[in-house]
Amino acid sequence: MIKKARELKVEASILINRYRFIFYPLYFLAIALFIYFVVYKILLVNVLNIEFNYKLNYAIFFTNYIEATRQSYVDLYVLGVITTIKISIISLVVAMSLGTVLAIFRLSNVKVLDIFAKSYIEFIRNTPLLIQIFFWYFGTDPLLPKVFTTWLKAQSNVEFAYGVIALSIYTSAFIAEEIRAGIQSIPKEQMEASRAQGFSFLQAMRLVILPQAIRIVIPPLISQSLNLTKYSSLVMSIGVVELMASSRFLFGGTARIFEALSVTTIIYLSLSLAISFALNQYNKYFLSYTRY
């Protein structure tokens, strides 16, 4: 009798595995129904007296948020996505160049440069980005010449510029450490061996060290750019209309919180998935044949 039950179990598991495209969604449906009835209907509604009456209304996206110019919230979201991508790309480029210079400072034999770069990196890495954004935007006026600040305030995109400054300075500290670690991870003997072969220093750097270092550095750099895209949402605090700010406009104006935040989540998710897809492709094609 017991044996028969066991056989039945095995057969059932084989069947479930064979038709898993039917069974797995069924499992999820069962879990969802369980949560809906037991957790929501019984626990929340009957025991705790909490009832949700929230009706979804995604048509809110097509209403105008400025009647005069007839701009709908979809336009606002498009503007937000474009600004997010723009600010991340510009600050990534600036941060890369700054970070490379800092990494060279860290690796140089001049002690003053090393100490300067080290203190810069440590100070930037250990303070929150929000404070840095506020510092650059609200606080740098008395340090800069008056001609420059008056000129800057006449521009239309001051917030964007300050956002780029804060984001690129914040990210450059992280990128510098990644680049330094990448170059230092190549063993010293490689340089010595290539010098002994008759290469000049620059030739050895260009032909032997850097091709290996870049291969190591690029995956963490891509994850840093992912972080940058996520952290670029903080510049909404000084008034840059990027994705998070446009969603805030939507739920601030219409109180449709779920709609606004769900669409924003999906957009951020697809942005990050695109970047991590690029990372995986890179790993597949360039890192598969290197062994360390």
Add this chain to the structure above:
Amino acid sequence: MSHARTQKLTRIILKAATVVILLLLLLSEILFSSITLFFKSMITVIFTYPYGVIYNNLMFFLFGLRGKIGGLTLTILVAAVSLLLAFIAGIIFGLMRNSRRWWLSYPAIGYIELVRSVPLILVIFWFCFFPPGLSETLKSVGRVYYGIFALIAFTGAYIAEIVRAGILSVSKGQMEASRSSGLTHTQAMIYIILPQALKNMIPSLVNQFVSLIKDTSLLWFVGVMEFTSTIFATSNREVNTTVTMGLYFFAAVVYFLVCYPLTASSRKLEKKLGVGER
């Protein structure tokens, strides 16, 4: 080439060189003057700064409004509480992620990937604005608690990845040996694998705590009175931009003083445990 032509060429080159040198001089003059101006203004700021603003509001910065917890205390408290709870969530989700059963690993993968690919402000907005809009009972709960839940949900995903990496860093032979000596899978996990994994995880957990302290500043967006909000409120009261600059610099220095010892200690631990060398 004729003699006259070479003379002409050299004259042109000389003229160009003088122009370039003059331009460089001008540029260096501008650079030098701007740098000296910058340092001059910095020195004047340092000597004429009204330090009374910081001194008078120090209790507000450290402890918040009277009768309520706030300021730096709230920042550290929120960070500590959410790290503790996020650690529990992280261990649960990390073990789920490592599991071979699909109905355990798939939800964990979904949760971790979803949270890791979304900015923290979005998570905070989800937690702080969506539930209070649903019912009256949920509206009465303070914003701080929703903020703590958001931080737990966010940090839990990162700690789950740390836990997974820690478990994978323990060699496979440990598990096989403990299984062959008669322990069950859960017993081996609790008594053999997890203690070793925890030891490897400590540096990255400390780093996570540092980034959590930095991330609590984002509760400014939902109006929790932590350190950044107290600084912001004080700087809004002042008209002088010099005072504003000093206040934000003070805030950065305080955050640095809180975070840097932790970072340095985690680096030391990393060296001591030899985690980074593997």
